[in-house]
Amino acid sequence: MxxxxxxxxxxxxxxxxxxxxxxxxxxxxxxxxxxxxxxxxxxxxxxxxxxxxxxxxxxxxxxxxxxxxxxxxxxxxxxxxxxxxxxxxxxxxxxxxxxxxxxxxxxxxxxxxxxxxxxxxxxxxxxxxxxxxxxxxxxxxxxxxxxxxxxxxxxxxxxxxxxxxxxxxxxxxxxxxxxGRTFYLIQVGEKQPCWLEARITGPAGHGARPMRDGAMATLGHILTRLNRRRLPVHITPIVRAMIESMATALPPAKRFVLRRLLNPTWTDRILSRLGETGRNLEPLFRNTVNATLVRGGDKPNVIPSEIVLGLDARLLPGFALEDLLAELRPVLGAQVEFDVRLYEESxxxxxxxxxxxxxxxxxxxxxxxxxxxxxxxxxxxxxxxxxxxxxxxxxxxxxxxxxxxxxxxxxxxxxxxxxxxxxxxxxxxxxxxxxxxx
Ligand SMILES: [Zn+2]
Known part of the structure; x- marks a missing residue:
């Protein structure tokens, strides 16, 4: 110009x-x-x-x-x-x-x-x-x-x-x-940010006495489950249109692989086969949650009775807060209480x-x-x-x-x-x- x-x-x-x-x-x-x-x-x-x-x-x-x-x-x-x-x-x-x-x-x-x-x-x-x-x-x-x-x-x-x-x-x-193809991305939607705090409680105690299954242990179990488990795959309209239009422009073998992403029973297997591209695409296929903050304990010799775990969740468009909480329940365990700190609906x-x-x-x-x-x-x-x-x-x-x-x-x-x-x-x-x- x-x-x-x-x-x-x-x-x-x-x-x-x-x-x-x-x-x-x-x-x-x-x-x-x-x-x-x-x-x-x-x-x-x-x-x-x-x-x-x-x-x-x-x-x-x-x-x-x-x-x-x-x-x-x-x-x-x-x-x-x-x-x-x-x-x-x-x-x-x-x-x-x-x-x-x-x-x-x-x-x-x-x-x-x-x-x-x-x-x-x-x-x-x-x-x-x-x-x-x-x-x-x-x-x-x-x-x-x-x-x-x-x-x-x-x-x-x-x-x-x-x-x-x-x-x-x-x-x-x-x-x-x-x-070898040049795709130009046109953003049509975005995920919805949701910050949660999970309150993990257990018995307090003296640091000199062995404590098993306290709040610290529960925190460990939750972090391990968050690391291992993936929330369910969902195919949303924007991602379906995105993958379909990419697939159409690719050679037949690649087209076949890409289209399989749209079948939830295959999505995760294809994502891992795609390496770095798969890691970039993964958040488009599920609600995600990452542990980002931990608060708990005041002194080295006191076992804390409460730990707060901060979670950064991102919801796919079309999903509501209750949908996310229902998916998170099995990962966090029934006894953990949540506070929703931020939820910005698209x-x-x-x-x-x-x-x-x-x-x-x-x-x-x-x-x-x-x-x-x-x-x-x-x-x-x-x-x-x-x-x-x-x-x-x-x-x-x-x-x-x-x-x-x-x-x-x-x-x-x-x-x-x-x-x-x-x-x-x-x-x-x-x-x-x-x-x-x-
Ligand atoms: Zn900006």
């Missing part, structure tokens, strides 16, 4: 990176004000909505014909810390070196944000009038739970998103190369309605691309927008080179993105705005 009002999408990214929005504390205001200035220079109307002075969110609107529901594009302006990381180039300089824009947020997700800003700027300057309004929301606080960002907007300003059905967000549009049924349009845009830009739907094992701001019935697609297209590992670079040192990939994504999003007809 050429410069719009004197700036290209990759240059926008450089400027975004130069605003240090490490969260905590976030301090997104200067970055948001910079973006507001850019958008207003192209005649776009902007609104700032904030729960606190330093944590604003920005909403811009490109008016459409009113013949289709509004289309939402959203991205977060905050980034994760760079503490204790050793960087080749300074993380907040936004330098362009050897064709890459370097810095914290280049991938997650100031790169995607720069694409969205570049696309809507160009659409405004070129006086593009899509069928429905296009909204751009620039959000604070995604990396620390969205309290000041997406959650605040959804809870306090739902009127901003009236009639929105589809949204474009992060985690999708990048290539995954398997067996409420929306997957709606594949925009998938063909997005896939078509990718194939047009990159003829070898095979677009496939994707389920994110983690979570993003999409879970908040789902409460308003909004289906998010992770779609910030990047034509990354084959030797570039997207997942290893996110949140890590030397985060960077090819400048050409930012322009590539901005072009694809501009075409989306032009083609959006609801």
């Amino acid at each position: 050429d410069r719009t009002n004197g700036i290209s999408p990759a240059e926008i990214l450089q400027r975004l990176i130069q605003h240090d929005t490490t969260n905590p504390p976030g301090n997104e205001r200067p970055c948001i004000e910079y973006i507001a200035g850019l958008l207003e220079s192209a005649g776009l109307e902007t609104t700032v909505l904030s729960s606190s002075e330093d944590r604003p969110n920005l909403v811009a609107r490109l008016p459409g014909l009113g013949a289709a529901p509004p289309l939402l594009m959203y991205g977060h302006a905050d980034v994760v810390t760079t503490a204790h990381q050793s960087w080749t180039h300074p993380p907040f300089a936004g330098k362009l070196i050897d064709g890459y824009v370097w810095g914290r947020g280049a991938l997650d997700m100031k790169g995607g944000l720069a694409m969205m800003i570049g696309a809507i700027l160009r659409a405004a300057v070129d006086r593009v009038t899509p069928a429905g309004d296009v909204l751009l929301a620039v959000l604070a606080d995604e990396e620390a739970g969205g309290v000041h960002g997406a959650r605040f907007l959804v809870e306090e300003h739902p009127e901003t998103f009236v009639n929105v059905r589809y949204a474009i967000g992060e985690f999708g549009g990048f290539p995954l190369r398997v067996a 409420a929306v049924e997957p709606d594949f309605g925009l998938l063909d349009l997005l896939g078509g845009l990718l194939r047009r830009a990159e003829p070898d691309a095979i677009p496939i739907p994707y389920l994110l094992p983690g979570s993003s701001d999409a879970r908040f927008f789902s409460r308003l019935g909004i289906q998010t697609y992770g779609f910030t297209p990047m034509n990354l080179p084959a030797d570039f590992n997207f997942f290893e670079t996110i949140h890590a040192a030397d985060e960077r993105i090819p400048a050409a990939a930012v322009d590539f994504g901005a072009d694809a999003l501009l075409r989306l705005i032009e083609r959006y007809a609801g």
Whole structure:
């Protein structure tokens, strides 16, 4: 994409990176004000909505014909810390070196944000009038739970998103190369985070007296069972569509193996045969639980009567908290009590309605691309927008080179993105705005 009002999408990214929005504390205001200035220079109307002075969110609107529901594009302006990381180039300089824009947020997700800003700027300057309004929301606080960002907007300003059905967000549009094919993942759903605390009790006692079958022993049994057992396999609609579309593009022998993943009696055997790919795919096939915290005991010579075990569980879309608890019961044992510390429901049924349009845009830009739907094992701001019935697609297209590992670079040192990939994504999003007809 050429410069719009004197700036290209990759240059926008450089400027975004130069605003240090490490969260905590976030301090997104200067970055948001910079973006507001850019958008207003192209005649776009902007609104700032904030729960606190330093944590604003920005909403811009490109008016459409009113013949289709509004289309939402959203991205977060905050980034994760760079503490204790050793960087080749300074993380907040936004330098362009050897064709890459370097810095914290280049991938997650100031790169995607720069694409969205570049696309809507160009659409405004070129006086593009899509069928429905296009909204751009620039959000604070995604990396620390969205309290000041997406959650605040959804809870306090739902009127901003009236009639929105589809949204474009992060985690999708990048290539995954398997067996000589280039798949582009388009995120259609994500797992639901659920943090639990299990309370394990037993008799207290003096450290000098032998204690058997106390709380410590129960903890040991539970950890051993968590390590050995796997929760049941479930085939959900997004994963079925993902595996089917991958299988169709692969040679017959590989196609056969991949399709067997969709038969729960075979899933685990195939996953272990697939090695690292299998380990990456496993969370898409089951609710998962990991022990992450243990609290208990005060003194070396006192046997504790209570131990609290923290668990990080992730539920497949379409599953409820009770489903998870029923699956966990046999692993944890009947005598253990739970507290649910956090459960963030992703409420929306997957709606594949925009998938063909997005896939078509990718194939047009990159003829070898095979677009496939994707389920994110983690979570993003999409879970908040789902409460308003909004289906998010992770779609910030990047034509990354084959030797570039997207997942290893996110949140890590030397985060960077090819400048050409930012322009590539901005072009694809501009075409989306032009083609959006609801
Ligand atoms: Zn992100």
